[in-house]
Amino acid sequence: MIPEEIIETPVSLNMSPYSGAWTKEQAAHLLRRTMFGATYQQIQSCVTDGMNASVTNLLSVPVINPPLTTSANEGISAFNTTWVNSVYPSGDTLPTENARVYSLASWTMEKINKEGFSIAEKMCLFWHNHFAAEATFDSRATYNYHNLIRTHALGNFKQLIKEITVDPCILFFLNGVSNQSFSPNENYARELLELYTIGKGPLISTGDYTNYKEQDVSAGSKILTGWTVDGMKSTTLTSPFAVFNPAYHDISNKTLSSHFNNTVVSDGGDIEYQNYIDIIFQQPEVAHFICRKIYRYFVNYDLTTDVETNVIPILAQTLIDNNYSILSVMQQLLTSEHFYDISLKGTIIKNPCELLFSMLNTSQSSPNYDLATNYEMYLNIYSFSGNLGQSYLSPPNVGGWTSYYQLPSYSRLWINSTYLKQRFDVGAYVSLYTGIQVNGNYFKINALQLLNGLSNPASAQSVINDLCLVFFPKAIDTLTKTTLKTIMLNGLPDFEWSDQYIAYSNDTSNSSLSNPIKTRIETVLYRIFQMPEFQTI
Amino acid sequence: MKRRDFVKNVSLASVATPFMLKGLQFQTIAKELFETPKSTEDRVLVIVRLSGGNDGLNTVIPLDQYDNLMIQRPNIIIPESSILTLNTNNGLHPVMTGMKNMFDQGKLSIIQNVGYPEQNRSHFRSMDIWDSGLITANASTGWVGRNFDALYPNFPTDYPNSTYTDPFAISMGYQVAANCQGLMGNFSHTVEDPTAAYNVASSNVVNDGTYFGSHMEFLATIIDQTNSYGAKIQAAANAGNSLSTLYDPNNPLAVQLKNVAKMISGGLNSKVYVLNIDGFDTHDSQVLSTDVTAGKHSDLVKKLSDAISAFQDDLNLLGLEQRVAGMTYSEFGRQIASNASYGTDHGDAAPLFLFGSCLNSQIVGPNPVIGSQVVDQLGIPMQIDFRDVYASILKDWFHVDSTQIQTLFEHQVTFYNLLGACNVGLEENTLSKDIAILYPNPVYETATLKFNSENEWVKVDVIDFSGKTIDNPIDSIIEPGTHSIMLNLGHLQTGEYIISIQKQSGNQSIKMIKVKN
Known part of the structure; x- marks a missing residue:
């Protein structure tokens, strides 16, 4: 929000390659901006691989399956096959179209949930916000539009x-x-x-x-x-x-x-x-325009005079020099010194999809039931996101979501008293509470999977450190970490955690050993999801 | 401490002229005699935004232009016989029976051809202009928000507090209202369901001066406001009432207005309620090809008309009519000529509605003039500047001092008599002579400083955040009178400053915000 107070400006406006320390902090920042929710292991391998190889790996768009049929209302395509190249029935098309719309909505959530080590889903949402088209009345056309922006996401x-x-x-x-x-x-x-x-x-x-x-x-x-x-x-x-x-x-x-x-x-x-279009693209302002938008989405809402002078023209020139290759701009941006500037961490308030999948993807939690149940669970997530102000497939207007263009608040528009309460409620729902329930099956965060992926799950202090790395954009003060640890341990000394974890890891199928561990992690996640720091990337 | 409001220091004791009450003449002696209206302190403004750009010519139809409208928009024009006639020259869309009744009862005003100079046909830019009340590019505050900023300094940091327990504005739904954006925060509190319980975890993060720190402070503030404002809203909604049977539960705007009525009648002290109805961007199928009186636009104006007339009925039954007034607005009107897809493209000026029982006149401004030739892209030219509508509402309804109003806008404000019919017993509060104003504020490049002086030495300083004097535009003896000086401030860093005016007849200081262009 401008103006607010004297804001610390970026130390570095340098767009040449970043050459400083490459630790979990930088790796986590890169993944927070390019993925919806990286796991601790993904952060760790990003450190191991180094910046250049990691960015190269991120800048690819994996092939994914089209949406599948799960409802008998579909009428044309068989269960578990895609409908995207299927005709409509003669007569009443409404049941078919409704089935396809639901399938498509589930698919959008599934593809984010299973994003892999790739910028693809962040780019798809970027373009969906840029060409902010609503779902049309033939879901095949809607799918084709989403497929088109995915095909050219880095093209x-x-x-x-x-x-x-x-x-x-x-x-x-x-x-x-x-x-x-x-x-x-x-x-x-x-x-x-x-x-x-x-x-x-x-x-x-x-x-x-x-x-x-x-x-x-x-x-x-x-x-x-x-x-x-x-x-x-x-x-x-x-x-x-x-x-x-x-x-x-x-x-x-x-x-x-x-x-x-x-x-x-x-x-x-x-x-x-x-x-x-060729005539329009002869104007260099086209490159400036799209680079500003990329900057706002991936770096910071505030296009300061310094950024306008030192950053945008460099990116725009890269775009022009590389025949409008988006990949070239992303490669330059994500390896630049400016991108890793400490003052640019935590500058973006998560959009609802980022919020939801930063809860789920960080533990690689995915619904794992039959196809129809999984799709129904994704539909629940879709409606959470809608209640929080972001319906994939249905941007609020032709300019996209207001948080990406509306002065002066930008991403703060995702937060108000109504939304904030719902953000906390959803966090509670998928952590401590029962989770999404479909036909007697439940889907929530897999807390044990999360825990077992951390660097040293037997050490309470290490667990807290790793969770803070995964969930917060910046280092957290010691007092807050101690508070979180107290919540996790219920006030017990650290060794009690180690004993309990070791007992569990020796007998992982014993629920009397795993459940207490699981509940403690869920309890600390419940608290983490209510912290303001968690709302930002 | 006296509760301050939109109005500061409305002095009832100064009223000493005879006035008419129910046809009888009284000499005013005691203020108890004219309790109604006691002040404007408890007045409420309801703002309904029609998003997308409403087609004014199919909403309020200029009957004297009908023949030429037939030429311009043959495929969408409403048949003359079905138009709801208001008077010889004006009619409403046939579905707007609720508003037609309000008009007949004197509870609806139409302000014609409202727009702004150099109309911009982008939805986004145009809505920014309407919400900010500023034509300056990148305006960062709203017109309602700026007025609140002047009255409630240090929002949101110091609010709510023991004096101001209630939100200053309510935005119905899920989005804060852009017109309530203040310098530091948005004055509108979002309410989807006013009866829902609110209690979210508190936080004690600190602002470390980074973008991140600034977000942390913002989030902590919203958490605190959510809890304390939420409790007040819930209490008011539960205590409040709604008596009209005309609300359609399937009309979202009607449902929201019913909630507004409950909150007002339950004693919530919010001054402004903002509501939204969208879908007015009718490029195609604005009317049905088979029935021009039906279709998207018809559905929308029916919802609007039904909801507002139900709300007015409710206010009447609740005895709140003297306290509540409303207005509608839309970012632009649409082009005079229709397109082949039974729709209309982005245009310029359009009529807006005022409603309530304190209206001064029913039709403000002449009908638009429609030519007999179709001109590509032609819209309705502006005759009434939208900023003057805002200014007049602030003056008439909230009794904001006209000098203060001027500081909210960039242009020379013209006042119209719009909402002053219930102001018998109230006098305009004149600003004391030792006031100084700076406008626009926030400042981009230049600003005008207006102040009064005797024949005396005057020193004007621009002082930064740390207390350092950055600039000293005046330091001399000047003539008595009102002075307007242009300050060139383009070179300043963005941030907060104080403009300090030192003189023997009284010192003033103004908080100034510098923003980048």
Whole structure:
């Protein structure tokens, strides 16, 4: 929040490679920003592998399975097979579509829960926030949109913009399908400039937003005329697709404003939009715009003058020099001295997905029942996230979640009295309480799995140190650690913990030995999840 | 200590002129004679935001422009015969029967063609402008928040306390209200279900001066406020009442307004309630192709009209009508011409509604003029600056001093008579002559310092956080009168400063916040 008080500014604005100490602190910071919830072992191997190898490993997008059928309402696809290339039934499609929407929602949570050692899911959410499309009425199109942004998550930004422009989900979301030569609909043309590529600068004269003019919105809408979608909810076509209809395309010459050198875009049929995007990308401001957004998402909301001067131009130049490769920018950012500056730790308040999966993924807790039960459990998590203000598949508006753009509070908008109480309630639910219950099966944090993955589970002090590393963005003072240890030990001396743990590890199937250990870890997690420090990354 | 409010020092004793009460003339002797309104202290403003950009021309229909509207929007225009006629020149969308009744009872005002100069058609930028009340880029405070900042310094750190036990503003739902953003915190407390119990774990983290530390302090404050404000809200909602039978339980806005009525009647001392209804971004299918009186927009304005008229009915039954007034707003209107997808694209000015029983007039401003030629992208030009609507509400409803109001805005404020009909017995509080104001504040590049002096030596200093004098723009004998000086502050680091004015006739100091552009 600006202004608040005198904020300690980053010591280093240097974008050259980080060459300082590479310890668990730096490794944990890297993983907190690139994953939803890294385990202690992942942090440890990140230390062992070193920064460069770790960043290289993180910057890959694993192949994942598409959403699966779990409900009889699906009607077309068989149980445990995917529906993303299946037709719709003739007659009432509602039961099928509802089943697909639920399947898709579960899938979004599952893929985050099983993210692996990869930046993929953080990037997918970044792009979902950037191209903040709501789920459309044919879930196959919604899936295809999510698959598209995943495919290009670290790819070529210009290519992504081109494909997004004619993506069926986006064509419906921003009224591209009703943008016709005889009556242009400006919705997409405006957002393409304002939100997707070049961004809106200050209004410097009537209709002139520094980087573009109303004239460009109007011209752009004409350039983009003629695109429509075929196959939505089709009973014969297995996937919706974009169609160019020349009869609806405005073939006149479209003159762009002085911000695009008064370029005239002449009729280019079904590649005219690509020509237009190439013209937009000739402006270096496009690279600056997306790099600012990357910086806000991965580093800090506060684009100080120093950052604007020393960081953004370097990243933008890297993007331009590497033909708009997002990977090149991420590689530079995540290995830069600036990224590891101590003052930039804990600058981001977790979004609801980050909150939930920092509870679950840190212990690699996943529901492990039959497919239908697992999906139902993920649906519960999906609704938790929605109650906390973030529904994957359904950003609140075309600009994405307010926390990523709204001055002056940014990520603080995830916190208010309603949300905070619910954050604490969810934390209690998955730690100390029973957890998510589906058909008599329960899913919550696997506390023993968490404990057994730590460096020295038999040492109470070591357990607390490791938990603080995993759950807090910065070192915690000794008094707080002592308090947490007192909670974990219920006031007993440390050796009692060691004795109990050793007894348990010698006979792990004995619940009379494991349950007391498990309950103590859950109790300390319950407290950790209510600490303000836990709310940040 | 006297409870301060939106209004400071409203002096009833100064009222000595005859006034009319129920048709009889009284010479005012004792203040007990005019208990109603005793002051504006317990007044409440309800703000309903229509997110997405409401199509004003299909909400309040200018009947004298109907022929040209037929040319501009043939596929969405409401048939003349079904429009709810308010008077010769104005009508409402046919589903807005609740608001039509309110209009007939004098409880609804329409302010026409409200917007701002150089209209920006981005939802985000435009909503920022409406919420901040500032055209300056990157404005970081809201118009309600700035006014509260002037009255309740050191928010949120020092609140709640024994004097101010209740939230200053309530935002219904899950999001704080951007118009309540103050310099240091947001004055609105979110309430989804006012009867739900609140008790969350407290914390004692410290702010170490980093971004992280600042977040820690923020979180600790929210935790404390959640507990203490939550208890007050719950008590009020449980003690409060709602008597109207007109609320539709399936209309979310109506449900929220019913909760607002309960909180007010239960004694909660919050001054402002902010509510939201979204979905007004009707680029397509604004109306049904088969029935132009039905569709997305019709559903939305029906919900709006039904909810507000139920709320007004409730206020009447609860005897709260003199205490509660409301307004609606939306980030922009839509273009005059419709598009082929039975929708409308982002436009400029639009009408807004005021409601309550203290309205001065029913229709403010002339009807928009609609041309007979379709002009690409044309919107309705602004005639009434939205900031003047805010300013007039602060003046009429909360009796904020007009000089203080001026400090909240960047432009020269014009006041309209909007909500003053219940102010018999109240006089405007004039600011004492030894006040000094600085605007805008927070400061980006330049700010205007306005102060009064005798013929005397005046020294103005800009003092930083540590007490060091950074700048000394005035240090001389100056003429008597009111002075406006422009301070160039672009070179200052961001942070808090004090503007100190030293003179024989009285010293003043103003807390100034410098922010980056």
